[in-house]
Amino acid sequence: MNRLAGKTAIVTGGAAGIGRACVMRMAEEGAKVAIFDRLEAEGKALAAELTALGHEVAFWPVDVTDEAGLKAAIDDAAARFGGLQVLVNNAGISGSPKPTDQVTEAEWDLVQAVNVKGVFFGTKHAVPHLRASGQGSIINMSSIAGLIGIGGIAAYHASKGAVRLMSRNDAITYAPEKIRVNSIHPAYIWTPMVENHLRATAPDFEAAKAAAGAAHPIGTMGEPDDVAWAVVWLASDEAKFVTGAEIVIDGGYTAR
Numbered sequence: 001m002n003r004l005a006g007k008t009a010i011v012t013g014g015a016a017g018i019g020r021a022c023v024m025r026m027a028e029e030g031a032k033v034a035i036f037d038r039l040e041a042e043g044k045a046l047a048a049e050l051t052a053l054g055h056e057v058a059f060w061p062v063d064v065t066d067e068a069g070l071k072a073a074i075d076d077a078a079a080r081f082g083g084l085q086v087l088v089n090n091a092g093i094s095g096s097p098k099p100t101d102q103v104t105e106a107e108w109d110l111v112q113a114v115n116v117k118g119v120f121f122g123t124k125h126a127v128p129h130l131r132a133s134g135q136g137s138i139i140n141m142s143s144i145a146g147l148i149g150i151g152g153i154a155a156y157h158a159s160k161g162a163v164r165l166m167s168r169n170d171a172i173t174y175a176p177e178k179i180r181v182n183s184i185h186p187a188y189i190w191t192p193m194v195e196n197h198l199r200a201t202a203p204d205f206e207a208a209k210a211a212a213g214a215a216h217p218i219g220t221m222g223e224p225d226d227v228a229w230a231v232v233w234l235a236s237d238e239a240k241f242v243t244g245a246e247i248v249i250d251g252g253y254t255a256r
Contacts, residue, residue, distance in 0.1 A: 001029060001030065002029065003232060003236045004031035004086075007032070008033075008077070008082065008083055008085055009026050009031045009084075009088060009235060010036060010126065011023050011034070012037070012064050012091035012118065012122055013037055013091030014033075014034075014037050014043065014046070014088075015043035016037070016042055016191070017191030017192055017224055018090060018189060018224045018227045018228065019035075019037070019088070019090040019091070020042075021224030021228035022088055022090060023057065024046075025231070026231070026235065027050050027056075027057050028055070029232055029236075032056040032081040033056070033057045034057075034058055034059075034073075035058070036060050037091070038061065047059040056081065060073040060077060064122060065114055065117060065118060067117075067124075070125060071125040074122070075129075083132065084126060084129035084130060085137065086136065086139070086235040087123070087126040087130070087137075088141070088231055088235075089118065089122045089139070089140045089163075091118050092141060092193075093110070093114050093193070094111075094153060094193055095111035095115075095155045097152050097153050097200060098154065099151075103154055108155045111158075112155065112158070112162075115156070115159035115160065115162075115163065116159050119140055119163050123138055127174065135179065136174075136178070137180045137182075138167075138179065138182075139182055139234045139235065140184070141183075141227075142164045142167070142183040142246075143185055143186060143187075144250050144253055145157045145160045146161045146162075146163060146185060147254060152201075164185070164246065167244070167246075168244050171244030180240075180242060182234050182243060182244065182246070183247070184247045184249060185246055185247065185249065185250065185254075186249045187215075187216055187250030187253040187254075188215070189224060189227060189249075190223060194212070194221070209221075215253065216250065216251030218252050219251075222251060226249055227249055230247050234247070
């Protein structure tokens with residue numbers, strides 16, 4: 001229950017899906033948690049729920065593509081909670097499911113703005129606070145789409161590949177300052193984003209859902225907690241010698 005005691009964490013995209021699970025598990029493990037999200041009603045409700053249970057959690061309405069707004073929220077969260085030790089760059093969108101030759105420039109740019117610039121801005125403005133703490137853990141949410149080709153979703157593939165290599169480069173850059181940087185690579189995790197993607201790309205939603213689960217050797221899609229517990233570990237001192245790692249959480253999808 002106290003694996004993260006004494007740590008403050010920011011979770012972008014923390015109001016729903018994987019981000020919500022990360023917020024809940026980190027709070028339960030003793031972290032003070034700042035929820036950043038555009039989903040204001042959901043974020044406020046989650047913060048109120050966890051606060052009522054005795055956890056130190058607060059919500060900030062944040063668009064990760066807005067550098068000034070994200071910096072202000074990071075600074076405010078660090079001031080409110082007395083520092084910052086953990087950043088979870090989780091906010092992301094799947095974007096257009098189209099192949100490369102059919103993606104518009106606007107569709108491409110939107111995915112890169114959220115999935116890549118959002119990680120860049122978050123890291124850029126969290127590092128000074130992590131440096132002041134004398135150590136830190138940055139956890140970047142990539143995807144198996146950052147490791148292998150799945151087909152279609154061209155902009156998403158490009159963005160998650162970028163997050164993968166940003167993470168490895170930053171791991172080397174900040175290692176001398178005891179700031180660890182790792183990436184997580186989930187396969188299909190049953191979240192609103194995955195549900196919306198399947199509904200947008202398949203005429204038979206239930207058949208698509210079943211097929212998505214069956215695509216994993218373990219036979220099912222994952223759950224948000226399957227990722228959240230890895231985030232807890234990477235945030236904790238249990239992972240103090242882990243940096244530049246790529247944690248694959250995919251039910252065997254990429255083992256073929």
